[in-house]
Amino acid sequence: MADYYINVILDDAKKAVISDAGLADKIVNIDGKEAVQVGVTAKEYKKLGKGFxxxxxxxxxxxxxxxxxEETLLGIIAETKTLDVMKFAIMKLYNPLAGKAPRAAQR
Structure with missing residues (x-):
């Protein structure tokens, strides 16, 4: 069971990607908009919070x-044909070293 969800609101192009991946049955209605929800654990959410x-x-x-x-996540969903992708997607979405200068080489 997911602790959190990432909502991906679908336009026609995104809906086609989801349908082509065989996940049309996973489309839900959120506030009058079509979307898919990707489950996220508390640990993954914490990492995403640091990255974004x-x-x-x-x-x-x-x-x-x-x-x-979101585009990266949608691409991973299309490739894997599942919404259970956060363990893999977190590696592409969360970069703990982003914005940090490289350390000086030790001599």
């Missing part, structure tokens, strides 16, 4: 990724 400082969840523990990250 503005990431917040609503009362239903669902949140939205920035558009670039």
């Amino acid at each position: 400082s503005g990431l917040t969840c609503d009362d239903s523990k669902a949140c939205h990724l920035p558009s670039e990250a």
Whole structure:
């Protein structure tokens, strides 16, 4: 069971990607919009929160990724043909060293 969810709101192109992956039955209606929900554990959510400082969840523990990250996630869903992708996707979405300068080489 997921602790949190990433909502991916679907336009026609994204809906086609989801349908082509055989996941049309996973499309849900959220606030009048079609979407898929990707389950996220508390640990994964904590990592995503570090990678995306503005990431917040609503009362239903669902949140939205920035558009670039959402496109990456959608690509992973299309490739794997499942919504259970966060263990893999977290490696592509969360970069703990982003924005940090490399250490000086030790001599």
